[in-house]
Amino acid sequence: MDSDFFKEVRNYFTTEFKQQIGVSLNEESSSVDKALSAIIPLGAASAIQRVENDKGGMSSVFSMAKSAVSYLPPKPDLASLHNELAENGIISELLGKHENAVNHAVAKYSGIKNESAGPLMLLGMSVMLKNLGDHASKNNLTPDQLDSYITGLKDKAKSELPEGIKEAGSLFGMSEGSVDDKHVVETVQTDSVQKKNKGWIFPIIFAVVIVIALIIFSRGCNTYLK
Secondary structure: OOOOHHHHHHHHOOHHHHHHHHHHHOOOHHHHHHHHHHHHHHHHHHHHHHHHHOOOOOOOHHHHHHHHHHHOOOOOOHHHOOOOOOOOOHHHHHHHHHHHHHHHHHHHHHOOOHHHHHHHHHHHHHHHHHHHHHHHHHOOOOHHHHHHHHHOOHHHHHHHOOHHHHHHHHHHOOOOOOOOOOOHHHHOOOOOOOOOOOHHHHHHHHHHHHHHHHHHHOOOOOHHHO
């Protein structure tokens, strides 16, 4: 429906910001970029499925999107984010039972560590929601109108999914094929070699989890879950 939506989400992740994220997670910025290329359309797919499953009543995506606008900085800046750790229910809320499967599929596809995929998914999906919230505010959309806008993104979300991880999209109805959570990682096709975590890197990962988790839901993060 809106061919610029995914471009706008990607544009939030400037080259400098991806480099900062890479340093924080001890990952190559190119691997961060590759992971985000899968995370953003998968996040949109999960939002679309949530809207479709909530037909007959307002979906929860509207409140999550509006909350994202409040807590995500207008411009990427790790140093300026809130300094209190918050619950990050956004991933579980959007991905549901597929959270672990998607985490491992993204990690394998991009070559990042499994431990890095979680923070990146939180950040990528938060930015995706922020753009939905910005669109709703700019166009004065009601919850139902935003839901309609989201479902209109389905074809574009399908086309945005990289070939190597397209099968993961079937978890959210993005293809006619079907794969279960247990075997989705086996469907990932990639030339990236996945890095393994080392004990000494845990403090770095923990620090970035804290920083990124704050982006949206530092205070009042449970509002949309109630």
